[in-house]
Amino acid sequence: MKHLELDLGERSYPIFIAPGILADGGMWQKYIAGSQVCIVSNDTIAPLYLARLKQQLSGKKVCEVILPDGEAFKTLTVLEKIFDTLLQENHNRSTTLIALGGGVVGDMCGFAAACYQRGVQFIQIPTTLLSMVDSSVGGKTGVNHPLGKNMIGAFHQPNCVLADLDLLKTLPDREFSAGMAEVIKYGLICDAQFFSWLEQHIGALMARDVELLSEAVYRSCVNKAAVVAEDEREGGRRAILNLGHTFGHAIETAEGYGNWLHGEAVGAGTALALALSVKLGWLSADVEARGITLLTQAGLPIAPPSNMNVDQFLLLMGRDKKVLDGQLRLILLTGLGEAVVSSEASVELITEVLLAAGVGA
Known part of the structure; x- marks a missing residue:
């Protein structure tokens, strides 16, 4: 145990x-x-x-x-x-x-x-x-x-x-993949060593090797517990746990709750957050590529629904809980295992990323 x-x-x-x-x-x-x-x-x-x-x-x-x-x-x-x-x-x-x-x-x-x-x-x-x-x-x-x-x-x-x-x-395979979105998230936001471990073991994890799965659940919970202990009510650092979630929640709301599983929407949202981090010059294209590869190997979507348009995305993202005083705050990466809460991404830059991902104008 x-x-x-x-x-x-x-x-x-x-x-x-x-x-x-x-x-x-x-x-x-x-x-x-x-x-x-x-x-x-x-x-x-x-x-x-x-x-x-x-x-x-x-x-x-x-x-x-x-x-x-x-x-x-x-x-x-x-x-x-x-x-x-x-x-x-x-x-x-x-x-x-x-x-x-x-x-x-x-x-x-x-x-x-x-x-x-x-x-x-x-x-x-x-x-x-x-x-x-x-x-x-x-x-x-x-x-x-x-x-x-x-x-x-x-x-x-x-x-x-x-x-x-x-x-x-x-647990159905689709639900298992959805859970892997949150596991991968911990590696991206605060535990680069864990991310590398996931890259090494992703095949066996997807095959549900019990010992590896036990370790993945444990290390995920250790990471989350550390962040929550520091900021229980999300006044600051805890927000990093929402990597990809602002984009993802917009997808879930637009598509109807349950049509996209939460983890699937987070997977696509994480890909968008990675792309935006690169666009800002904060993250290397190599780390973005590694993140996209791992999400794909976990069976997760990496593109938002093509039937959504930019205005719809921006409207729904503007209702996110992380909006503060009218400013949209996103969780972005400055490196592997290094996440920040930032309002520096302009609407224009977010729009560029959404359009590049196949979202309608």
């Missing part, structure tokens, strides 16, 4: 990474606050793993909420199903919510935990690669709005994160 701590003082919590950890309830039950438990999952994951989880919760009063699967259902309306169940089952402030699913389930369960009776505890059990290395770690929770992704939410840290690598055995 691999184990690390996300250091946030009194809100610190452990991240456990191992195959089969879900079945070791004796190790993680201590992170359940009281006798009441509400499991939040979706209609894809619940048939696979819900019964296995409930076996570890004997002696607890357990209820469950099964959400429809997909980014399209990450809405306030669907979120109410969680509140309805908690109220109907008379859950009190000592209840613990457990998110059993990917990023959508984790974000919605965490947001419900942040809101219910002004805050209750929850546990993350991510079932996708993307949620293991990114969304389950760091306390960002929320839902989408038709006008913008993740614009309604709260920071709310879990009690612990259980990354059971066995749960990835049922």
Whole structure:
């Protein structure tokens, strides 16, 4: 088992990474606050793993909420199903919510935990690669709005994160590739050595070698935990974790949530961020080429949808959470493993990059 701590003082919590950890309830039950438990999952994951989880919760009063699967259902309306169940089952402030699913389930369960009776505890059990290395770690929770992704939410840290690598055995290849976008991101923004390691092992990682996958998840979580510990609420450095995301969120919003997976949109957005970094003279073409190659080897798209146009991109990017005082701030690279938050890219330069990538005028 691999184990690390996300250091946030009194809100610190452990991240456990191992195959089969879900079945070791004796190790993680201590992170359940009281006798009441509400499991939040979706209609894809619940048939696979819900019964296995409930076996570890004997002696607890357990209820469950099964959400429809997909980014399209990450809405306030669907979120109410969680509140309805908690109220109907008379859950009190000592209840613990457990998110059993990917990023959508984790974000919605965490947001419900942040809101219910002004805050209750929850546990993350991510079932996708993307949620293991990114969304389950760091306390960002929320839902989408038709006008913008993740614009309604709260920071709310879990009690612990259980990354059971066995749960990835049922993950479709497309979802696995989507998760690799976030893994590659860590190498690009803050860990050049990890990026080189990924280049060396990408073939075996895509074949889901368990030992290499365990190391990739661990090193990704170490990198994210370090950044979050420094800047929990994204007042500064934490924004670097959003490499490619401003472009990517525009793609997701324009194409309809779920038509492009989050990681796919981040992959294409990362390629755009690399190109813009080169255009500014901050990044070498060699590093850009290495990044594009690794994204491609991971099965990710490196070009935005051709049906989008520049005006649409700029409009949606202008609604991003990183816009500050009317200035669009982007995460760009000044070298391999060196990311900055910058508002120096002009609209004209961004337009040039979008047009070169095949976006319509």
